[in-house]
Amino acid sequence: MGEEKGKVSKIRATELLRPFLHRELPVTHQGRGARTRLEMEVLTHKLNLYIDSWMGPRDSRVQGWLLLDDYLPTLLLTLLYLLIVWMGPKYMRNKQAFSCRGVMVVYNLSLTLLSLYMFYELVTGVVQGKYNFFCQDTRSGGASDDRIMNVLWWYYFSKLIEFMDTFFFILRKNNHQITFLHVYHHATMLNIWWFVMNWVPCGHSYFGACLNSFIHVLMYSYYGLSAIPAMRPYLWWKKYITQGQLIQFILTVVQTTCAVVWPCGFPVGWLYFQICYMITLIILFLNFYVQTYKKRGSLPRKEYHNGAVVASMNGHFHGMSSTEGVKHQKLRAD
The missing domain is CATH 1.10.287 (Helix Hairpins)
Known part of the structure; x- marks a missing residue:
């Protein structure tokens, strides 16, 4: 009524x-x-009227939070991102590529710290609220639910920050790394998490974000440190990042399926959607992994050119490698 x-x-x-x-x-x-x-x-x-009539009542606990009340800003930011993806390479075609090394060090290490903060807060909140691994609704965690919602908002906002991954490719004229997988992942995540934050901002939603934050600690720390020549000999975890991402998607499917088998009141439609979305990522990342590593027989070696690391695809869009010289570098996935 x-x-x-x-x-x-x-x-x-x-x-x-x-x-x-x-x-x-x-x-x-x-x-x-x-x-x-x-x-x-x-x-x-x-x-908003159309979305609410389709999705049902929103979670009132996030009402008034930055960017959450209206979908239009998130949609327009995504469309602007796609427009830059389309127009950026054309604009840069006859221009000198930018180095961006110093900015990228700060950017990558900042995202490393943000990802570490999110991972710590999610793990601590889940333990504090005694979340059930198999299924956790959105209204039984008490103060821990508030803590989870706060950090998941940062997780949503971080997907907007990560648009810079693509913009750095454009400025550095690494257009071959702007793949379908890259754009699909970046464009969809921001929008999906806008819906998550408005309807299921805690409870069973925590798991994928927690795993992804951990993977991003490894990923962004690697790319930030790899731009510092003195640190390169100590960076050993590059080849494990893509494997970690695939494991992350599979574990998320397993944990989400548990909530379908043993329901607890968490909206089942969200569970089915997450399973389907994770399957698309597994297919795309697995194809990327096979094309990059298995078909070449061995992991590509790292090269350095003009003081910049040139590394193989490693599960993130920032990596670079070269088998045909420094002008034609391999793709990387996120």
Whole structure:
């Protein structure tokens, strides 16, 4: 009954806004700006109405959190990302590639620290709340649920930060590394986690984010440290990153399936969606792993060129390797 009243009030709000769209505003810069803002508000409202009618009531505990109330900002940021992926290489075609080495060291090590923080907070919150590995709903963890929600918001936001992975490729003219797997993973994760944060922001949602944060500690630390020449002899874990990612996806499927077999009130539709999405990643990453390592007979060796590490694909989009010289480098996966 309460949900029906909410829908009616939203529809009435839309009806109240409609006259303003047809109202004559002064043909000035301010008038056009006011009309554009009003049209955006109506568009946002209609999009929220559609999503809520499809997905059901949101989790009120995250109401008002940055970027979560409206889907439009997340959608527009994703479309902007895809536009840059399309236009960026064209813009850089006749320009000198940027080094970005110093910025990339800071970027990678910053994401290493953020990933370490998220992993620690998730593990601590799960232990504190005595989460059930096989199935955990979104309303039984008490204060731990709040802790998990806070860190999962950072996890969602980190997917926006990670768009920089692609932008560095564009600036450095490593366009061959902007693969379907790369763009698919980056574009979908931000959007998926917007929905997760609005409907299932804790409970069984923690597991995949926890594993992924751990993998990102290994991944971003490798790429940050590999840009420091003195550290290169001590970096031994590159070849294990892709294997770790595949194990991560498989374990997530297993843990998600447990909640289907032994339900606890966590929305089952989310469980089926996560299983399907993980299967797509397993297929894409496994294909990448076979193409990169198994068909070549052995792991590609690392090379250094002009002081920059040139490494093989290692489960992340930042790595580089070369079998045909420094101008044609291998792909890397995330």
